[in-house]
Amino acid sequence: MNAWSGQEGDVMGPTVTRAGSAKPSTPPLKNGNDLRESGYLIAVGSRTSRFRRKYKKRMPFLVIVIIFLLLLIAFIIITILYALAVHKKPVKLCKSTECLRSAANLALSMDPSANPCENFYQYACGNWGSDHPRPDTYPSYDWFRDKQTKVYTIVRDFLNRNISNQPKAVQQAKEMFVGCMDTETLNKRGLKPVITILESLGLPPYPTFINITEDFDYSTYTFDWLEAVIKIKTHIGMDVLIGFDIYTDAKNSSVYRIIMGSPETTNPFPSTHIERKRHNGRKSFNFLKRFIEETSSIYHVGRRYDKSDDSADEDEKLAQIHKLFYAELMKLFVLESGDIAKLTEVDLDKNLITAATEYYTMNNDLYEMEGDNSTESDEEDYGNIPDYTADEIQTHTDAVVELNNGTASPIWKRYLEGVFSISNTELDFEKDKVMVADSDLKYMSLMAAYVSKTPPVVMELYIWVKVVEVMSIHTTTELRDLFQRAYEQSHSHDQPSPRSLQCANAVNDMLGMAVSYGIADPHFFNVTKPKIKTMIEELKDALAHLVGEAKWMDDNTKLATYRKIIDMKTLIGFPDWLLEDGKLEEYYEGIVIDPKKHLENMININQVKTKKVLNRFRDGNNFTWATDPTEVNAYHTFQENTISESYDVT
Template sequence: MAVFHKEEYREMCQNEDCIKTAARVMEAMNRSIDPCVDFYKFACGGWIAKHPIPQSQTSWDQLSLLREELLKNLRILLEEPEKEDDLKPVKLAKALYRTCMDTATVEALGLEPIFDVLKKVGLPRDPPLDDDIPPVNLARITGVAQRLLGLNILLNFYVSEDVRDTTRNRMMMEQVSPGFSERYLLDPQRFQSELGEYKKYITAMVQLAGAGAKSSDFADELLDFSTKLAQIMSTPEQRRSVNHLFHDVTINELQQLTDLHVQQWNWTDYIEAVFDNTNVTIDPSTDRVIIMDLHYLQKLPQLLAVTHPATVARYMWWSVYSTVAPLTLQKFRDLGFQFSQKVFGLKEKTPRWKGCTGNVNSNFGMALSYIYVQRHFNEHAREKALEMLLDVRAAFNEMVSELDWMDVGTRARAHRKLHAMRPFVGFPDWITDPKKLDKYYEGAEVVEGRLFETFLRLTNVGAKKSLNSLREKPDKDRWISTGTTVNAFYSAILNSVTFPAGILHPPFYGNGLESINYGAMGAIMGHELTHGFDDQGRRYDENGNLRQWWSDKTLEHYHEKVECIIKQYSNYHLPELGINFTVNGINTQGENIADNGGIREAYRAYQRLKARIPNQQALPGLAEYSRDQLFFLGFAQVWCGNYTNGALKSKLIEGVHAPNHFRVIGTLSNNRDFARAWKCRTGSPMNPPHKCILW
């Protein structure tokens, strides 16, 4: 006979979802660990022991497992024989998959596709080894690479909503990472082995292109120039700062700003190359561009002026060559694999079907969503998920009303922003309308047997669509993701939260028991809602406009509380990586604010649900745990995961998320409801007397 926890349960849940969830929860736990000492190890110890990292991955967690499941399901759909009544975009998706899997044809074409693209961009087919090279129009070549390949060399360019007035689109420009992470380039002592492997990779790649004995010098020169580019970039910490200003200027004004020290870059040439063969004609005297990193764009021409033209030519050539070569021959991909093996601990190559399925999903994600949701998602699940999201939002709204550090005016604007957030769940409705789906993929074509040519054509169609949007009104109801995505999103500019069908599966959702569902998916929903009020999102108003809507006094309180979170997470370190490998509390603050707020909102929403449905069922084998305890188990277990040291190091150096272990213990040790549910005494590791609480 089942022993129920304190009269909480009257019966056992025996349906299939509950039985699967119970088995999964029990298997993941390590009950020999004290939950008040390290809840992550208690909740995930079993999972970590039983789920080693697959050979072809550098990390493995619940998101990876679900992504694996999604890819397998998409593969089945893509390998099904083409039906006469398949929609055109679905036929194109299947044709792209077939073309991608046809490696024999890809190999037979050899290096020709690479030579062809280098020529189109205006670069030599062979690596430029001579120091005496004819002068080139750098701005134009960079613009052509952006237009043809969507490749950002030296700077990042795109069209998006004007951050100060989201009813219109603007050109945007910002700095761009120089090939290898600037974090590694700027600290050569600490990352000696990673940089050594990167040099080996460049050397081997240019040897394949015929650079011979000069390959090693070529690599040294590239690394040196990449480092100089990294030195003029703003750091991620600086870019997060409220003092990092955007500049709204005409192209002619931008020219004046970058010509202050040296005339080295013609912005009109660059922009005209980018907008070549589109509906847009640019007027440099009136068309405006938002500059997100003016310091970088002013320093760039100065750096180019003092760099030998041959070095710049080599960097340009390498940027294009290293992007397109892996799309052709296996030997190029093998070199990339060897690099990942040494730096990130990868043991096996990714199977071709997986890469191809991902490629098709990137290019035809909405078409795949159309067939995926028919087979793997139902309307009831969508309605229930939306109900949960609105529950969590209502809980957040209540919490904002109770904040003692927020003044009346700021509070009213916070409520307004929360109410205005657009909730998107499952998939966009329009994908079920064949006419609209056809229109979305207008102009897209697949040249069967010609993978590289297809890639260029699809890139061209996508780029053209994006560039043409400069003169169009932004669509506020657009999805920033496809339904076939295992993730969740907040968009500050759209003020929207998105939860695609891909993530609405166990262990995140559909667990048969609301305690687990609210702890897992509810906390993720709260996380995304809270992003609207993190250190970045809080700067945007309910319409997605960059605007200061906080009173000075409230902002002062806000910053004090954020500082507490920054310090807390900065104290987490990973001794297995060596000395000085700690979480970057500044760069992870947005995600940590979202994690901490998200779980509190979900818990409040769950308490409201419990009041509506008093006696919920118990999970088989877990009746000793209360519903609130299961809620926190549900939260922790979606973050169970394993990482190679290389992947962990990369996450720590470049990532905006803290490692999963710290996401769980950092969030729960700040949570009084957790301490109460699990009866952790004050002063125990999971219940410190001082807590960082913002939302």
């Protein structure tokens, strides 16, 4: 029988007969419980149930393992951090007096109430002004001036101390301070020192203009103004009408060049009003566009003060103050000479006012001559200032003189020969060219034309007042009071500084290296200065790195910049030679100081300095300091590729 045929019988296959022994002996079941109890029904659990049953006993073990691993990781991290902390150098906190003072000053200067995102300056320095009120002596006051005043105080205290076994130059600085403070001797000597110096310059005791009568013949009076200007430059180091100096060549810093133009050093003596000094090592270009210091001339005619620029009345008031001052100044010298017998007192006063007005007019004209040029260009390119032979300058100025209907005369070669006559240098006028900016060449031409048409007696008046003005304030109390009265009338800050600080400033200005020797700290040389050098070297390295990353510089420019960085010289604190035996005496060789002759002391120092400047013209540049170490400031002298940084003794 076919089991899958679907025909005849059971399609599932043939009937199977179970043997009797194979039948289960299962009792009859009545319900599901019976089936379950008999084993007929088997309970089927879910996967979750099976998982819980399987891992129920393993979960605590897994949790313990995870916690252990976390603790192990934490232990490893702590161990690494501890090892780094142990081997890392601890941060050194500076707890010296200087560091604590600087930190305290910084904290006190800050204004925490200000929002640094809106006004960072107010946040960082907002309280400085209120904690440092401006003294009446100064028109402005800042951190540099505050520090500079403290330096002058330290200098004054040092000069007052009786210390033996000092180098000769330091002792001379102390003697100069004594001479400046000895007002009794200054008053006793009166105007005689000034008159003696005027005689050596070829100038009379008082201007000839004052003694002029109605029948005076201008054509009979002769005065060699150029010879007087040369002597003034070589004797007291002052520029009158002509500016002259020697500076580093911008294109070759190893040599010096002669530079001429408008007057630069208009006051070779220290100011009686303690003002911040200019960077006196280098001339500012454009020559004619520069800041006219109050120390240049206490009464610089043509200058504008404060809010009087647009006020004709205020200008006229200032003009009257100046004219009256000059008249009183000249009268003191007339009375000192006592030889005007031709004039009555009324005529004398009349002539004094006329002379003061004449000087004021000429001084104002020359000042405007300089000021007119300053608008031509914002800044002269020092590296591209043209140079000329003396003959070329003469040819140019002669043309301008003749164009203005003046009479040309040889000036420039004669001036240079006269100035260098006190030195060991002999000029070669074909090779030794003079650098003159375009604006200065214009001034020199206009000045030559103006002078050519000015009567000799007026020229003498102008030069006389210029010289006496800067010298006489360093003489008697009467003259100092005369200056101070006029100063108070024309300046908003009218309180004079103490005499002791004035004298300390004078000595520091004239003998700065000697003063620096006295207050120099060996700890600075041995400890602080090397650290500053290291800092600067690191800054130079960082600069070189930035240059290397710059994409806007080509390779040649980068190479030149690298060389400049490598060659850059640093002048920090004090010169390295300052404390060496004999070096200070060598530096101030030729200087003579007499504690009874204050004015002559300053003139002698200027003479020595002028001669040294002229003698170095042929020498190679030794990159001397542009400022005294006691000046609180820092400079980059680009011509010499040097950085000068003073030492804060406070």
